[in-house]
Amino acid sequence: MLKAKILNEQEINKILHRLMYEIYENHKDFDELLLVGLWTRGVFLSRRIAEIFLNEKGIRLETSELDITPYRDDLYTKEKIALKTTNLISTQDRSIIIVDDVLFTGRTIRGAIEAIFDFGRPKKIELLILIDRGHRELPINANYLGRYVPTSSKEDVNVRLKEIDNVDEVIILE
Amino acid sequence: MDKILYKNILAYFSDLSSKRISFCLDSLGNVNFLDSFDISDYKEVIEGEDFVVMPLLTDVHTHMRVPGQEEKEDIVSGSRAAARGGIGQAFTMPNTKPVVDNAYLVDYLVNSVNKNSSMKIYPVGAVSRNQLGEELSPLLEMKQSGAIAFSDDGRPITTNILRKALIYTKTFDGIIIDHPEDAVLSDGGLIHEGRLSRTYGIKSIPYTSEEVCVARDVALARETKSKLHLAHLSTRHSLKYIEIAKEDGLNVTSEVTVNHLIFNCENISIFDTKFKVNPPFREEEDMYELFNALKNGIVDIICTDHAPHTLEEKELDYSQSPFGTPGLETVFAALYTYFVMNNKCCLEDIIKWMVVNPSKIFSIPILELQNNSKANFFIFKKNEEFLVEPGMFFSKCKLSPFLDKKLFGFPLATFYNGKMIYKDENFMKTVKEM
Amino acid sequence: MISHLLSTKNLDLNEVLEIFDNARRFLEVLDRPTKKIPILKGKLILTVFFEPSTRTRTSFEIAGKTLGADVVNLSISQSSTKKGETIKDTCLTLNAMKPDCIVIRHSVSKIPDYITNFTSAKIINAGDGSNEHPSQALLDAFTLIQHFGDLSGKKILILGDVLNSRVARSNIWLLKKFGAKVSLCGPSTLVREEFENEWDVNVYWDLDKAISDANAIIVLRIQLERAASAWIPNTREYSIFYGLNSKRLVNNSSVLIMHPGPMNRGLEISSEVADGDNALIRKQVTNGLAIRMSIFYHLLGHKADNIVEHLDKNNE
Numbered sequence: 001m002l003k004a005k006i007l008n009e010q011e012i013n014k015i016l017h018r019l020m021y022e023i024y025e026n027h028k029d030f031d032e033l034l035l036v037g038l039w040t041r042g043v044f045l046s047r048r049i050a051e052i053f054l055n056e057k058g059i060r061l062e063t064s065e066l067d068i069t070p071y072r073d074d075l076y077t078k079e080k081i082a083l084k085t086t087n088l089i090s091t092q093d094r095s096i097i098i099v100d101d102v103l104f105t106g107r108t109i110r111g112a113i114e115a116i117f118d119f120g121r122p123k124k125i126e127l128l129i130l131i132d133r134g135h136r137e138l139p140i141n142a143n144y145l146g147r148y149v150p151t152s153s154k155e156d157v158n159v160r161l162k163e164i165d166n167v168d169e170v171i172i173l174e
Numbered sequence: 175m176d177k178i179l180y181k182n183i184l185a186y187f188s189d190l191s192s193k194r195i196s197f198c199l200d201s202l203g204n205v206n207f208l209d210s211f212d213i214s215d216y217k218e219v220i221e222g223e224d225f226v227v228m229p230l231l232t233d234v235h236t237h238m239r240v241p242g243q244e245e246k247e248d249i250v251s252g253s254r255a256a257a258r259g260g261i262g263q264a265f266t267m268p269n270t271k272p273v274v275d276n277a278y279l280v281d282y283l284v285n286s287v288n289k290n291s292s293m294k295i296y297p298v299g300a301v302s303r304n305q306l307g308e309e310l311s312p313l314l315e316m317k318q319s320g321a322i323a324f325s326d327d328g329r330p331i332t333t334n335i336l337r338k339a340l341i342y343t344k345t346f347d348g349i350i351i352d353h354p355e356d357a358v359l360s361d362g363g364l365i366h367e368g369r370l371s372r373t374y375g376i377k378s379i380p381y382t383s384e385e386v387c388v389a390r391d392v393a394l395a396r397e398t399k400s401k402l403h404l405a406h407l408s409t410r411h412s413l414k415y416i417e418i419a420k421e422d423g424l425n426v427t428s429e430v431t432v433n434h435l436i437f438n439c440e441n442i443s444i445f446d447t448k449f450k451v452n453p454p455f456r457e458e459e460d461m462y463e464l465f466n467a468l469k470n471g472i473v474d475i476i477c478t479d480h481a482p483h484t485l486e487e488k489e490l491d492y493s494q495s496p497f498g499t500p501g502l503e504t505v506f507a508a509l510y511t512y513f514v515m516n517n518k519c520c521l522e523d524i525i526k527w528m529v530v531n532p533s534k535i536f537s538i539p540i541l542e543l544q545n546n547s548k549a550n551f552f553i554f555k556k557n558e559e560f561l562v563e564p565g566m567f568f569s570k571c572k573l574s575p576f577l578d579k580k581l582f583g584f585p586l587a588t589f590y591n592g593k594m595i596y597k598d599e600n601f602m603k604t605v606k607e608m
Numbered sequence: 609m610i611s612h613l614l615s616t617k618n619l620d621l622n623e624v625l626e627i628f629d630n631a632r633r634f635l636e637v638l639d640r641p642t643k644k645i646p647i648l649k650g651k652l653i654l655t656v657f658f659e660p661s662t663r664t665r666t667s668f669e670i671a672g673k674t675l676g677a678d679v680v681n682l683s684i685s686q687s688s689t690k691k692g693e694t695i696k697d698t699c700l701t702l703n704a705m706k707p708d709c710i711v712i713r714h715s716v717s718k719i720p721d722y723i724t725n726f727t728s729a730k731i732i733n734a735g736d737g738s739n740e741h742p743s744q745a746l747l748d749a750f751t752l753i754q755h756f757g758d759l760s761g762k763k764i765l766i767l768g769d770v771l772n773s774r775v776a777r778s779n780i781w782l783l784k785k786f787g788a789k790v791s792l793c794g795p796s797t798l799v800r801e802e803f804e805n806e807w808d809v810n811v812y813w814d815l816d817k818a819i820s821d822a823n824a825i826i827v828l829r830i831q832l833e834r835a836a837s838a839w840i841p842n843t844r845e846y847s848i849f850y851g852l853n854s855k856r857l858v859n860n861s862s863v864l865i866m867h868p869g870p871m872n873r874g875l876e877i878s879s880e881v882a883d884g885d886n887a888l889i890r891k892q893v894t895n896g897l898a899i900r901m902s903i904f905y906h907l908l909g910h911k912a913d914n915i916v917e918h919l920d921k922n923n924e
Binding site: 070086087089118120 | 911
């Protein structure tokens with residue numbers, strides 16, 4: 001049941017642009033930078049950010065996709081989950097930015113960090129998140145944050161992106 | 175036991191007649207037919223449309239596992255099982271440990287049986303020493319000690335021994351019973367060779383294993399003109415030889431187990447060891463044609479091939495578990511339920527196949543209800559249904575292929591030579607169980 | 609969804625496609641420097657082989673370990689079984705060590721089904737007598753789909769001792785689910801005419817004819833150590849009339865070649881063909897790893913079912 005619409009298409013776009021500039025401000029060596037998008041919407045967000053980098057700054061950032069299903073800590077409490085593709089080759093000495101749409105308990109990101117270490121020893125790992133909805137169960141926070149949206153545990157935050165949902169918006173459901 | 179009145183009960187006789195009759199059973203087990211009676215003379219009156227009295231059945235093929243395999247069955251459990259099945263006379267096969275291939279063992283069996291058995295058990299002697307098919311056993315001596323016939327059952331009789339034995343039995347007009355299987359063709363097979371064995375890649379026994387042996391046996395019976403009985407037929411392809419043998423007046427007789435008339439490889443689970451038997455259950459058509467052959471007089475006898483094994487043996491996987499399934503207690507109920515109740519045959523047919531023909535072929539008495547004689551009969555009730563479950567069996571082997579099935583026609587009481595050798599707890603309630 | 613992988617006969621096509629999808633993901637893992645993901649971390653897999661095997665067992669072992677599981681291999685000689693310990697007792701004993709999965713190979717058909725009664729572990733049939741070898745069929749179909757995309761209407765020929773082959777049977781049941789047209793070829797003792805009606809396949813006793821009508825050939829090993837030897841006079845005759853070599857493929861040079869291994873080079877298949885461009889034999893091995901990983905994931909990588917109940921019924 002829809003409770004509220006937090007962001008519309010333009011607002012999402014403005015946020016992504018701002019995040020791109022935050023990254024730009026924080027990094028000097030863009031060859032070493034690697035955006036790792038988490039399936040599903042993290043992948044699309046990471047591609048959008050790379051595109052903004054290209055259009056605004058002419059810098060070509062490398063992006064890759066990571067399926068963290070094998071690293072989930074709750075596999076055995078759920079029905080079988082279909083796996084998605086992972087095209088990470090190596091994270092050795094790379095400066096990684098994990099990209100995901102919603103940060104909640106932090107467990108997904110913990111899994112992503114573990115996965116990233118399985119591909120090599122990264123130089124650094126940062127986290128880019130579109131919406132932080134609170135309720136952390138692990139000591140994990142975003143380096144680059146779109147918006148903080150406090151929610152109750154009964155609510156759910158849905159990020160919808162054109163690539164898969166035909167619309168760009170962020171809504172809260174109850 | 176005080177006097178019991180059986181009032182106007184339908185009884186069947188070995189001359190294939192049937193009539194309603196009243197008789198009394200006294201404390202010594204004597205039967206007296208009555209034209210009139212005063213109910214007050216009797217402790218209990220048995221009356222009802224549905225009760226049927228039958229002659230005692232003869233099972234010409236069982237394995238009582240004595241001597242040496244008493245963990246599977248012994249004379250007491252085996253004879254009680256037979257009694258429960260309405261069987262008054264049974265033949266037991268010699269493939270025991272040791273094999274019954276000499277007069278001493280026949281003698282031992284005959285005495286053990288007389289001491290411990292509820293009904294009459296006849297030992298079948300082995301045709302060859304240790305059933306190895308190399309040397310003849312002392313058939314004359316064994317016959318004198320009480321062997322009813324000779325067989326290497328469990329395995330086929332070798333050609334060499336079979337011919338010699340057929341000629342030797344002329345001395346005393348004896349009967350050879352052969353287990354028709356060509357060991358080379360059956361070689362390690364577990365189930366019938368057909369669609370299922372091909373689908374699951376299982377070693378199988380082609381029907382020709384039996385047919386080839388039946389052809390051989392009939393040819394030798396023809397040459398020697400001796401008495402030959404073919405055990406547990408399983409395939410319709412064996413029938414043509416027997417039909418011609420009978421037309422030509424040869425002394426060739428044969429039997430089918432009740433199970434081979436009811437089960438085929440498609441209506442059972444071939445991996446359930448309760449259904450693992452040799453010869454295997456073959457095709458539906460075999461079932462039908464064997465039954466027709468019984469009706470046409472080409473096949474003479476129905477038996478059980480009662481082959482009990484221990485629980486440990488039957489719970490092995492199907493490739494390791496020994497062949498054989500129990501059958502004494504269910505044979506009549508199965509025939510009654512599957513055939514008489516479905517009008518495929520009548521009680522007179524069953525009497526032919528399990529009372530009259532065994533008596534004719536093996537020269538043994540017929541035990542049935544007779545005036546001024548010791549009681550010999552069993553009684554059952556039409557329409558009384560029983561759920562077959564392990565607790566009902568007297569046999570040491572409870573793994574009947576009929577488990578969890580509902581059958582009609584189980585005997586409610588069986589009398590042998592005046593003694594009540596079996597009684598259902600809900601029948602003749604005034605009479606204490608044995 | 610299946611709890612055990614015992615046969616391909618009863619597999620649902622959708623489940624098979626799921627297994628294939630995940631297998632593609634697992635192929636990616638095999639190309640990484642760190643060939644390990646923790647998806648089955650902490651799971652115990654026992655491989656219990658009553659019949660010797662190196663390749664299949666190693667394939668399952670590597671698959672399990674790549675997924676982070678602990679894999680323990682047991683070779684149980686058949687003679688010790690005859691000495692008294694029944695399969696039932698072996699399984700009850702193993703089950704007491706609480707494995708999550710048992711991979712079993714045995715020389716008697718349907719034993720894997722039988723042992724489901726004595727353990728709560730998920731059972732994978734790695735070959736039971738001449739009955740089935742489902743993981744092989746899955747990797748074979750997966751390999752064919754990699755090349756053809758879709759198997760509907762594709763003509764797949766299985767060449768060799770079909771009578772005694774569990775690989776053949778599992779493949780036939782599975783390929784037909786995909787709508788492939790299956791043919792069998794070999795001497796009439798090993799490829800019985802009854803197969804045609806009973807299994808709805810084409811039976812050829814002439815190799816040239818069979819090849820002309822095929823898009824792919826699965827070449828079976830002539831199993832000298834098994835029953836085949838009783839049904840053919842000798843391997844030389846078999847090789848002359850049913851051995852696959854380049855000459856035989858002249859009129860159908862694009863046909864794909866597969867073999868479950870191990871190969872008898874020069875007997876059922878020539879080196880030229882085995883090492884040729886159309887041979888997918890190495891691919892089959894790699895795909896085998898990915899498929900077996902996917903099978904483990906399919907059976908183990910989710911919430912456990914309540915299998916404990918049925919086990920209690922068997923223990924008084």
